Amino acid sequence: xxxxxxxxxxxxxxxxxxxxxxxxxxxxxxxxxxxxxxxxxxxxxxxxxxxxxxxxxxxxxxxxxxxxxxxxxxxxxxxxxxxxxxxxxxxxxxxxxxxxxxxxxxxxxxxxxxxxxxxxxxxxxxxxxxxxxxxxxxxxxxxxxxxxxxxxxxxxxxxxxxxxxxxxxxxxxxxxxxxxxxxxxxxxxxxxxxxxxxxxxxxxxxxxxxxxxxxxxxxxxxxxxxxxxxxxxxxxxxxxxxxxxxxxxxxxxxxxxxxxxxxxxxxxxxxxxxxxxxxxxxxxxxxxxxxxxxxxxxxxxxxxxxxxxxxxxxxxxxxxxxxxxxxxxxxxxxxxxxxxxxxxxxxxxx
Numbered sequence: 001x002x003x004x005x006x007x008x009x010x011x012x013x014x015x016x017x018x019x020x021x022x023x024x025x026x027x028x029x030x031x032x033x034x035x036x037x038x039x040x041x042x043x044x045x046x047x048x049x050x051x052x053x054x055x056x057x058x059x060x061x062x063x064x065x066x067x068x069x070x071x072x073x074x075x076x077x078x079x080x081x082x083x084x085x086x087x088x089x090x091x092x093x094x095x096x097x098x099x100x101x102x103x104x105x106x107x108x109x110x111x112x113x114x115x116x117x118x119x120x121x122x123x124x125x126x127x128x129x130x131x132x133x134x135x136x137x138x139x140x141x142x143x144x145x146x147x148x149x150x151x152x153x154x155x156x157x158x159x160x161x162x163x164x165x166x167x168x169x170x171x172x173x174x175x176x177x178x179x180x181x182x183x184x185x186x187x188x189x190x191x192x193x194x195x196x197x198x199x200x201x202x203x204x205x206x207x208x209x210x211x212x213x214x215x216x217x218x219x220x221x222x223x224x225x226x227x228x229x230x231x232x233x234x235x236x237x238x239x240x241x242x243x244x245x246x247x248x249x250x251x252x253x254x255x256x257x258x259x260x261x262x263x264x265x266x267x268x269x270x271x272x273x274x275x276x277x278x279x280x281x282x283x284x285x286x287x288x289x290x291x292x293x294x295x296x297x298x299x300x301x302x303x304x305x306x307x308x309x310x311x312x313x314x315x316x317x318x319x320x321x322x323x324x325x326x327x328x329x330x331x332x333x334x335x336x337x338x339x340x341x342x343x344x345x346x347x348x349x350x
Contacts, residue, residue: 004122012049015320023125025072036143038063039336061120062088062113065142084131088112104286141306148295149287151177154260162186167231171198175237184303256280312336
């Protein structure tokens with residue numbers, strides 16, 4: 001087999017199938033066969049033409065679980081048949097960020113499936129250093145290790161400890177991951193979201209308290225949940241300027257805000273409130289191997305489960321046909337996983 005089937009975003013709003021050459025691994029690479037892939041907001045924005053610094057054509061797919069097919073000649077510790085998860089961030093290892101251990105914000109960062117072609121194909125060659133062996137993790141859960149790792153990084157940036165009061169704003173996939181990981185650390189967690197469906201997802205899958213920020217007084221709801229106190233930490237996973245600008249109102253004096261959701265424009269934070277509370281403000285970008293390892297451990301212990309965010313399944317063979325209707329225009333979608341081998345028709349919420 002010298003060619004493979006590849007799904008390509010040829011230009012905004014147009015997915016096409018192409019036959020491309022099956023890759024051969026470089027010395028330090030491994031050819032993998034994708035098994036499952038998560039669909040990310042980045043993929044949705046790329047399809048719509050709203051992803052900054054994005055070039056076309058592009059093969060999407062950076063939340064990936066695969067099977068080792070062919071290790072390159074210099075690769076150690078991998079063999080054919082192993083199940084692996086992709087760390088999609090290819091760092092230069094030479095800039096100041098990389099040399100200080102912050103490979104997640106490398107100055108020359110290239111993300112597989114964003115800046116270079118990703119896993120919506122039958123075979124993909126990637127650096128061996130960007131793979132984790134996950135034989136003990138089910139493929140659909142392994143495809144979600146990357147978004148969970150982004151959540152884990154935000155929780156680590158916030159330095160959350162047991163018994164702290166934490167408000168997570170936004171119950172999309174990253175917010176759900178943040179809430180689950182903060183709860184696993186022993187924090188008292190409340191999740192705010194305007195969507196009744198997403199609040200129900202939090203209650204059903206995470207068994208955590210929720211509030212609707214449109215209902216009225218968020219502070220009163222927080223004080224009721226936190227024994228009369230405001231949040232020690234607020235982690236915003238919305239990317240909404242209104243939510244991000246208002247986060248300082250919901251922390252106690254001496255509190256911390258972490259922005260993991262991304263807003264492309266400017267933010268306007270009330271400075272008097274910011275200074276009065278001596279606020280600590282942090283950004284959180286991507287994840288490091290430490291975060292990926294933590295997610296794998298939490299999955300192994302059962303503290304993280306795919307069902308916490310996953311609510312839709314798709315078949316790779318028909319993805320182009322349903323992408324606009326069932327991904328782009330599907331308000332019920334929280335997180336979808338693409339299966340490269342067709343699944344039984346009875347799979348839940350297909």
